[in-house]
Amino acid sequence: MAVPQKPVEGQLLEGGVPAGRAAPAVIAPGHTFESVTDKISGIVLTKRTPIGWFIGFAVAFAFLMLLNLTIGHLLMTGIGIWGNNVPVGWAFDIINFVWWIGIGHAGTLISAILLLFRQQWRTSINRFAEAMTLFAVACAAMFPLLHTGRPWLAAYWLLPYPNTMGLWPQFRSPLIWDVFAVTTYFTVSLLFWFTGLVPDLATLRDRAQSRAAKVIFGVLSLGWRGSARHWQNYEVAYLLLAGISTPLVLSVHSVVSFDFAVSVLPGWHATIFPPYFVAGAIYSGFAMVMTLAVPLRKFYGLEDFITMRHIHNMTKVMLVTGMIVAYGYGQEAFFAWYSANPYEGYMMLNRMTGPYAPLYWSLIAINAGMIQLFWFRRVRDNVVLLFILSLFVNVGMWLERFIIIVTSLHRDFLPSSWDIYQPTRWDFAMFTGTIGLFLSLFFLFIRFLPAIAIFEMRTIVPEAKLQPEQRG
Amino acid sequence: MTARYDIDALRARLGDTRGREYWRSLEALAETPEFKEFLHREFPANASEWLDPAGRRTFLKLMGASLALAGVTACTRQPAEALVPYVRQPEELVPGKPLFYATAMPMSGAGMGLLVESHEGRPTKIEGNPDHPASRGATDLFAQASILGLYDPDRSQVVTNLGVVRPFSAFASAVQAVVSTQQETQGAGLRILSETVASPTLAAQIGEFLLRFPRARWVQWEPVGRHNAREGSRLAFGEYVDSQYALEKATVILSLDADFLCTGAAGVRNARAFASRRRAAGERARTNRLYAVECTPANTGTRADHRLSLRPSQVEAFVRAVAVQLGVAGVAAPELPEAAKTWVAPLVKDLQASRGQSLVIAGDGQPPVVHALAHAMNDLLGNVGATVVYTETAEARPMNQVAGVQELVADMTAGAVECLLILGGNPVYTAPADLDFAAALEQVPFRAHLSLYEDETSALCHWHIPETHYLETWSDVRGDEGTAAIVQPLIAPLYGGRSAHEVVSALGERGERPAYELVREYWSKVTGLSMQAPAPAPAAPPSGREIAPTGAAESAPPPQSQAAPSVGAGAAPAPPPIAPAPRPPLSPFDREWRRWLHNGVIPNTAFAPRAVTLQANFAAAPATGGAAGSGLEVVFRPDPTVYDGRFANNAWLQETPKSLTKLTWDNAALVSPATAVRLALASGDLVELRQGSRSIRIPIWLAPGQPADTLTLHLGYGRTRAGRAGTGTGFNVNPLRTAAGLDMLAGVELVKTGETYPLASTQDHWSLEGRNLVRVATLSEYDEDPEFARKLEHQPITDITMYGDFKYEGYAWGMAIDQNVCTGCNACVVACQAENNVPVVGKSQVLNGREMHWLRVDRYYTGDLENPDTYHQPMPCQQCEAAPCEVVCPVSATTHSSEGLNDMVYNRCVGTRYCSNNCPYKVRRFNFLLYQDWNTPTLWLQRNPDVTVRSRGVMEKCTYCVQRINHARVAAKLEDRGIRDGDVLTACQAACPTEAIVFGNINDPDSRVSRLKANPLNYALLAELNSRPRTTYLAIVRNPNAELEAGRAADESEGRR
DSSP states (O other): OOOOOOOOOGGGOOOOOOOTTSOOOSSOTTOOHHHHHHHHHHHHHOSSOOHHHHHHHHHHHHHHHHHHHHHHHHHHHOGGGSSOOSSOOOSHHHHHHHHHHHHHHHHHIIIIIHHHTTOGGGHHHHHHHHHHHHHHHHHHHHHHHHTSSOHHHHHHHTSOOOOTTOOOOOTTSHHHHHHHHHHHHHHHHHHHHHHHHHHHHHHHHHHOOSHHHHHHHHHHTTTOOOOHHHHHHHHHHHHHHHHHHHHHHHHHHHHHHHHHHTSOOTTTOOTTHHHHHHHHHHHHHHHHHHHHHHHHHHHTTOTTTSOHHHHHHHHHHHHHHHHHHHHHHHHHHHHHHHTOOHHHHHHHHHHHHSTTHHHHHHHHIIIIIGGGGGGOHHHHHOHHHHHHHHHHHHHHHHHHHHIIIIIHHHSOSOGGGOOOOOOOHHHHHHHHHHHHHHHHHHHHHHHHSOSSOHHHHHTTSGGGGSOGGGOO | OOOOOOHHHHHHHHHHOOSOOOOSSHHHHHTOHHHHHHHHHTSOHHHHHHTSHHHHHHHHHHHHHHHHHHHHHHOOOOOOOOOOOOSSOOTTOOTTSOEEEEEEEEETTEEEEEEEEEETTEEEEEEEOTTSTTTTTOOOHHHHHHHHHHTOTTSOOSOEETTEEOOHHHHHHHHHHHHHHTTTTTTTTEEEEESOOOOHHHHHHHHHHHHHSTTOEEEEOOTTOOHHHHHHHHHHHSSOOEEEEOGGGOSEEEEESOOTTTSSTTHHHHHHHHHTTTOTTSOGGGOOEEEEEESSOOHHHHTOSEEEEOOHHHHHHHHHHHHHHHTOTTOOOOOOOHHHHHHHHHHHHHHHHTTTSEEEEEOTTSOHHHHHHHHHHHHHTTOBTTTEEEEOOSSSSOOOHHHHHHHHHHHHHHTOOSEEEEESSOHHHHSOGGGOHHHHHTTOSEEEEEESSOOHHHHTSSEEEEBOOTTSSOEEEEOTTSOEEEEOOSSOOBTBOBOHHHHHHHHSTTOOOOHHHHHHHHHHHHHTOOOOOOOOOTTOOOTTGGGOOOSSOTTOOOOOEEOOOOGGGGGOOOOOOOOOOOOOOOOHHHHHHHHHHHHSSBTTOSOOOOOOOOOSSGGGSOOSTTOOOSSEEEEEEOBTTTBTTTTTTOHHHHHSOOTTTOEESOOOEEEOHHHHHHHTOOTTEEEEEEETTEEEEEEEEEOTTOOTTEEEEESSOOOSSSOTTTTTOSOOOGGGOOSTTSSEEEEEEEEEEEEEOOOEESOOOOBOTTOTTSOEEEHHHHHHOTTHHHHTSOOOOSSOOSSOOOOOOSOOEEEEEETTTOOOOOHHHHHHHHHTTOOOOOHHHHHTTOOOOSSEEEEEEESOTTSOEEEEEEEOOOOOTTOHHHHHOTTOOEEEOTTSOEEEOGGGOOOOOHHHHTOTTOOOEEOSSOOSOOSOHHHHHHSOTTSOOOOTTOEEOOOSSHHHHHHHHHHHHHTTSOOOTTSOOOHHHHHOTTOOEEEEETTSTTSHHHHHHTSTTEEOTTGGGTOOOSEEEEOEEEOOOHHHHHHHHHHHHHHHO
């Protein structure tokens, strides 16, 4: 079989994990190189697309069309179709931006940091987590552009390019930092994801039956032949990209948090924001990975690859980062009191008792209260419950951004300018539309690309630990 | 190059040569085109181009053509219109340089002198005329907004007869025919119904008509007239007189439900006079004291040191009690409510302590007897001749308008009226409901309506004649104190139209005559100056005719322009003398006429004080409002922005937040919070108000300071035929308003409907939340510590920047706003809107918090909900030196100028709104949608050409009127000098009746603004944020009466318990 083979360092790997109270295995027993490759490539190369895929894609695509409609209306009419006003200049637009960017963080964390820490369990989830990152960043990146009053100008005026006006962007503005942070993040994530895909694309090329698939996968696999030299270059490139991505995990959301922390607004002007935002990003990102992984393993029968080990680990990461976020809420409240700043004090009081108090308390209930369930093994073992809880976490993190952005803006310094913010149907259309975009891309991804890294999975089957001469 | 070479051929070539043939390569040898090209290219690229003689030409041709074509593509599509350049450019007209013409705005029986800015023949902005006593350079919001009324696309545009378009001549002959049939009955069937006329010419014209038809009747009807004041003066003195107040001389003022600072023809003048004793920079010892008794919270009450909130039925009793204490003869002391009792003694003591320097003012909404009592009290206090003088009335023919309109309706119903000519006004909408004017009108066989709009009255008339706006016609008008001014047109009538002068003249035997002639004829007659010019030089053409504006005023000479108004203008050096062109001699009248037009006032026309004698026993009549009965009481008031409904289609006024309720686009029934709690009402609840068989539906709005069980209803809304802005906005309250209860009504029943109605308020929050935004002290507290305002908040450390402060070398613009004198009248808000092309957004957008006003007036309450202290805080851009908005803009669309202005570069703005989010004062405004009207041609004319018209997606904000600064800069440079203090007046500052807003160069220690900023009361808002605003505020010093203050403090502490 012409399957490319990765040189194996068997000593470093530990395929079998002791049973009992210890964590479950990262791959179910009984798998061989062939079974792994067959299973994963079969999802892509099958001629019979499951009917469920069509249904799911159709729904997602309908929302994608809603997004197109909304953007069209937005460009023709202006952002007044949303509920934004003065004082609430930012609302759903920036909430969604921060939410999507945050979700994107899990992919990079899993693929880069866990790789560097040699966490094997990342192997089966990293590919689709990275794809999720890309798609989430794509959704996110739409908002900074479309939330402007004149996106056709913002599209390039925020970039530093030489021009006859002799004007540069204003480098003191956090929005410019955002532009750099997000574009860098997207570029590096894309490269990282694609580099990781190359060996698998070659596998698909070799296994593809149809001419079109052979050509497309052939072009995409960049002439990969699986030689030792290829593997050597691949490993170096992958590690380098992991190294480049690692600081991005921390920097991107720190920069996003500067959008708020740099301002003078009570509720935004806080030094705790960067770490608190990064933790929140990883928290929400893992929740989204969980949201995607649970149905994926169920419908495609991937329980052998995405095992309870993964589920447990992701839950634990969510627990840790969720607790950091909850600590952040505590600190916000503490400093509002401790600073004795009347504006800060009022801001906190307004969050807790003002018109948006129900949202604030929902957020606290989810992000500080509900996640305590993750302490329990019985909860961690209940996949359906975890799926539901992960949806709640996504909602909770969205509410967090709503609370930070809207409640800080709607009542700031001068009571005369206080107002209320109410989203319009177009706000919801835009938001659900980006979810449609995200899911559409994701459906296409699981249909046309290997959702789990085949070659990396092969490194963790027991067979990989055998010396070549031991193999049958 | 891998060309294959024919080796044999090369050999043959080499063989052909003689001597040594040098070759470098096979290519060289083969002389391939590639090689030749290569050789060629060894030279500098350009040099080789010159080798081709056609290249340069082709190059130039192509470039020329592409330049020309590029120019073509850059053109916007031009409308196919004929351009008519000036054949002879008017002498004074420099394109781009506005001219100012003096005129006057007539309204409700008095006029206000104005200077109108005109750009190339388009009036764009209204300023007050500093020479006119009713203005003194300032205006009210109605005058500011009237410029939009001129360009209103909904104004009626054609003469119609029963809906069919007819020429004016058809109307003229029709009305002549009707009038001539009345010859034998001496006009018994003729009636003229007008608004209150303050034009001497028009009054004389109608007078002439009445001489011809002695049995004809002239009725005036003004829905917000001074009916009570008139009857009050007749009650007290037996004749109609006007009271002129000298508030600058008054130390103790008692206002009896009078909003004398903000409403009425004298509002602007009164406000300035009042402010002169109140300024932060003024002499503290001269600070006046204002006691205000109010039936509904009004702007005057917000400036009062003591405010007493009384139900309408209680005011007269209170006045009688005060009068008794003061010793007015023949008045019985009635029963008083508890709150008022504590007031009387200290008040009377205070009034008596300032004999000759006190003043009692009765409000127009109070019954005649209150006015008469006020006259008596002033008399007793020795104020007559000091703080109040009596003159004849500004309106040409004072009459009992209510009786007049009642009589007219009776005549119409009886069929006695053959022909009714309605000159202006909208009586079908405004006449008292019990008269059923509309039904009576239907009985008249010939009815014609002259009006700016085709309104409710026009719909019921046979003829409708479009009226000219006051900026389109010649007329004249008296100010409230008598000074006459010529109303001169700024532009030819936009939609044709006739003035009242012309329509009345069409009734005469000589037929229609231009208003210009009529006005001149009248004044020539009155002044006795001859219009006959001395024999002119033979060949000289009559002056002015060639450059006369076209249209109705065909024979009019050019209007007389003035220099731009400015404080320092008086000191301007005279322009270099130019040898005058030979001019035809002017008639004695014309010489004066030109001066009148130039100055905007006719000198020596102010009324002389008039001696009056108080009648005896005028107050013997029983108290009218005493029997309150059950149910609620209602107070009718003109709306603070749309007045009696005449401005209903003025979108600027519709969107101006009413200064106390902050409502836009609607009126509501105001109720006190306590009453609302008692009746379980909330703002926005739609209720039905019933009295007898009459009822209206209206939403509720909670108004702190409103007396208990009293509803205030504002007139002017619920119009059915107003235009696109006014039709269907708000609720018509006129159906409850009867001839007997024009101002107040008792026994009203309130029925909840269970429905709610969205009301668009621009300020939802009442309270200061304990923040030190408005800083207030009493006079004694101020004496203890004049710097109290600064001590209320942390002062920022100024020099902690790493970079060092920017040094403002030349000018450094700054503003100081004296909250002591701000009455919240909103003139500045509308002035800003007019000056800066600020768009109107409509009710739904205001509901969404997207109003665009660059300058807003914040209103805050402190203290007791039922009788709070109210403060106004005008809030333009604070022009922070360390502006939080600037650092966060990603494209540098908002930057700092070297003079300290926080500039906004609209072209660069991409609309992230981050600047607005980071603005602590929230003064930035964003074009969420395309708010600017780009499609209505008449509105294009109104726009200020010096200010960019902003489009969708762009942030905008107050610029300190940078265009005015630049005009002043140009003017100063031409004269080789610096900009002097007072050369630049921002639009808000110029309009402000009380001069609360002062703008200038803070680098100049002698400028007015610098002196104000040096005042101990000066403080910066949110200074603790270290934004270093250039706009600062002067803290308020109240001057309460210690005796009453003690009672108030006790009340408050009781309330807290």
